Amino acid sequence: xxxxxxxxxxxxxxxxxxxxxGRVVRGAAVRAAGYGAGTLFGAVGSFFLLRHLGxxxxxxxxxxxxLLAIVQGISDGGLTAVGSRExxxxxxxxxxxxxxxxxxxxxxxxxxxxxxAVGFAIVAGYDRQMVLGTLLGGxxxxxxxxxxxxxxxxxxxxxLVRLTIFEVAKGALNLVAIVLLVLLGAKLLxxxxxxxxxxxxxxxxxxxxxxxxxxxxxGYDPAxxxxxxxxxxxxxxxxxxxxxxxxxxxxxxxxxxSKHELGLFATSFQVFTVIWSLPLxxxxxxxxxxxxxxxxxxxxxxxxxxxxxEVGLAAGVFLTLVVYALxxxxxxxxxxxxxxxxxxxxQIQAFALVxxxxxxxxxxxxxxxxxxxxxxxxxxxxxxAVIVIGTVFVSAWSSRGAAVAAVIAETLLAALVxxxxxxxxxxxxxxxxxxxxxxxxxxxxxAVLAIPAPWPVQLVLSCAxxxxxxxxxxxxxxxxxxxxxxxxxxxx
Numbered sequence: 070x071x072x073x074x075x076x077x078x079x080x081x082x083x084x085x086x087x088x089x090x091g092r093v094v095r096g097a098a099v100r101a102a103g104y105g106a107g108t109l110f111g112a113v114g115s116f117f118l119l120r121h122l123g124x125x126x127x128x129x130x131x132x133x134x135x136l137l138a139i140v141q142g143i144s145d146g147g148l149t150a151v152g153s154r155e156x157x158x159x160x161x162x163x164x165x166x167x168x169x170x171x172x173x174x175x176x177x178x179x180x181x182x183x184x185x186a187v188g189f190a191i192v193a194g195y196d197r198q199m200v201l202g203t204l205l206g207g208x209x210x211x212x213x214x215x216x217x218x219x220x221x222x223x224x225x226x227x228x229l230v231r232l233t234i235f236e237v238a239k240g241a242l243n244l245v246a247i248v249l250l251v252l253l254g255a256k257l258l259x260x261x262x263x264x265x266x267x268x269x270x271x272x273x274x275x276x277x278x279x280x281x282x283x284x285x286x287x288g289y290d291p292a293x294x295x296x297x298x299x300x301x302x303x304x305x306x307x308x309x310x311x312x313x314x315x316x317x318x319x320x321x322x323x324x325x326x327s328k329h330e331l332g333l334f335a336t337s338f339q340v341f342t343v344i345w346s347l348p349l350x351x352x353x354x355x356x357x358x359x360x361x362x363x364x365x366x367x368x369x370x371x372x373x374x375x376x377x378x379e380v381g382l383a384a385g386v387f388l389t390l391v392v393y394a395l396x397x398x399x400x401x402x403x404x405x406x407x408x409x410x411x412x413x414x415x416q417i418q419a420f421a422l423v424x425x426x427x428x429x430x431x432x433x434x435x436x437x438x439x440x441x442x443x444x445x446x447x448x449x450x451x452x453x454a455v456i457v458i459g460t461v462f463v464s465a466w467s468s469r470g471a472a473v474a475a476v477i478a479e480t481l482l483a484a485l486v487x488x489x490x491x492x493x494x495x496x497x498x499x500x501x502x503x504x505x506x507x508x509x510x511x512x513x514x515x516a517v518l519a520i521p522a523p524w525p526v527q528l529v530l531s532c533a534x535x536x537x538x539x540x541x542x543x544x545x546x547x548x549x550x551x552x553x554x555x556x557x558x559x560x561x
Contacts, residue, residue: 101351103233107240111343112403114247118260119404121251124332127404128323130257131335133199135319136190137206138342140182141214142313148174149217151441153224153356168222170290175215183207202261209261212268219275224353235278236350242267307444310452317452318471321459326467334468336404336411341418341475344388348429351384352377359437370437371497376546377430378499379507383539385426386511390535392419393518394528410468417472421479428483434490434497443489451482503544510538 119127148171183204190203223232246263319338322331359373396419397412404411435443455478462470491498514535518527539545 099230100233100236101347103237104347104350106237108343110237110240110244112399114244115339116403117247117251119336119408122257124404124407125328126257128328128332128335129196129199130202130260131339132195132319132323132331133190133202133206133261135316135338136186136203137210139313139316140179140186140207141210149221151436153221153353153360164222166290171218171221172215175218176211179211179214183210198256198258202258205258206261206264209264209266209268212265212272216268216272216275219272219279222279224356231278235275239267239271242270303442303445307441307448310445310448313452317455318459318463318475321456321463322468322471325460325463326471330467333408333411334414334471336400336408337414337418337468337472340392340399340403340415341421344392344422345425347388348381348384348426352381352426352429352433356433356436359433367494367497370434370494371499374430374434374497375499375502377433378427379503379544379546381426381430382423382504382507383545385423386507386514387532387535388422389419390514390518390531391528392416392422394524394531398524414468414472417469418475421476424476424479424483428479428486431483431486431490431499434499435486435493438494438497440489440493443493444486447482447485447489450485451478454478454481503546506542506544507539510535510542510544513538 118130122130184207186207187200187204190200195203220232220235223229223235243264246267247260250259250263319335322334326334355373355377359370393416396415397409400408400412400415432444435441455474458477459471459474462474464470466473487498514531517531517534520527522530
């Protein structure tokens with residue numbers, strides 16, 4: 070048995086212990102901090118991009134980026150979530166075999182998605198630079214999604230600090246590439262080529278970061294791939310619709326709105342997309358633990374989902390306050406006065422963060438009990454809704470209408486996911502719990518945002534009121550505070 074097998078076998082034992090919960094909480098906190106660093110790198114990169122490209126070219130850049138994000142979601146095919154769950158449940162050599170086959174599937178499926186995206190760009194009438202940008206950026210997607218697959222053992226082994234360092238390094242490398250191109254006075258196309266270069270570099274170092282090179286060599290085992298694809302297919306369909314549904318507003322804007330309005334929404338969308346990924350990055354750290362609980366202990370699964378729901382709600386409210394207050398100064402800092410119209414759009418979109426956090430928590434519950442097929446119905450309904458609502462609202466109110474449509478769609482999706490989770494496993498479904506306490510703390514904090522005050526006052530006062538209300542009302546799960554205190558005591 071090699072070192073990779075030993076490491077993966079140890080993870081199975083760890084995920085079944087009481088220690089796993091604390092490690093997930095502390096690891097999620099580290100990933101949140103790392104995500105903050107990555108967001109800072111992204112903000113600096115956006116500063117250079119917005120000022121270098123201008124409103125119209127940045128709108129074209131963001132449109133291709135949204136198209137490539139759809140490709141990335143489609144190419145994922147549910148393999149990240151299902152693969153992480155199965156890695157948590159399998160042991161020994163079976164895990165190493167699964168990893169090798171996951172790498173093969175990535176290298177097979179992703180290029181097909183890139184070619185389809187290029188075809189769409191041609192059929193949609195995008196100009197030559199956007200078509201070539203889709204191809205070059207797509208090559209980067211192939212590299213990045215393969216590298217992400219190679220890093221999956223770090224999640225299962227709860228080696229979240231190492232994973233976070235790798236992700237922060239990824240953001241730093243992207244920033245360096247953007248700054249160099251801006252200093253060289255590059256046009257639009259080289260910025261897409263840079264994604265392929267940075268993706269190749271990340272893929273090259275991934276095996277050394279994971280320290281599991283033997284299990285990262287592509288392999289093909291039909292007896293293993295077929296059941297894996299059967300498990301992943303329902304989730305793949307759901308994720309495809311989810312990715313399309315989230316970014317379809319960019320496509321609707323590109324077809325119905327003016328270039329200026331597209332640029333404003335693209336700016337807001339770019340900022341929101343960065344924050345939108347936070348619950349996925351942080352909460353997904355709990356999937357291996359929830360998968361084991363879903364198989365072995367329904368009560369433990371229920372407690373875990375309850376805590377994640379309450380933490381997700383509090384985090385969503387807090388981030389809404391921060392984004393709303395910082396929207397105007399952040400947009401001015403990033404793009405200057407010409408992008409000022411994007412601030413109200415971002416302030417509207419900020420309210421979608423609450424259902425985004427809640428929906429992600431409940432999706433983990435469905436995955437843990439192998440009800441990923443329910444996500445197809447939830448995302449299908451949300452997709453139809455966002456297309457209808459988005460078309461009507463964009464036609465009537467342009468970029469602000471698109472932002473309102475995003476909030477409505479995210480809320481609907483979260484409600485549908487909760488409904489299907491309750492149908493699948495009612496005894497493990499989160500209840501109100503501490504939710505009324507969190508909402509009670511949120512109401513006066515949200516009221517502060519309506520006061521015509523300078524943004525620093527809105528930011529500090531609203532966040533202080535909410536945090537104080539949560540602490541005084543004991544609105545946060547005690548196990549969360551216990552795990553964080555334990556981390557602090559261990560570091561002394």
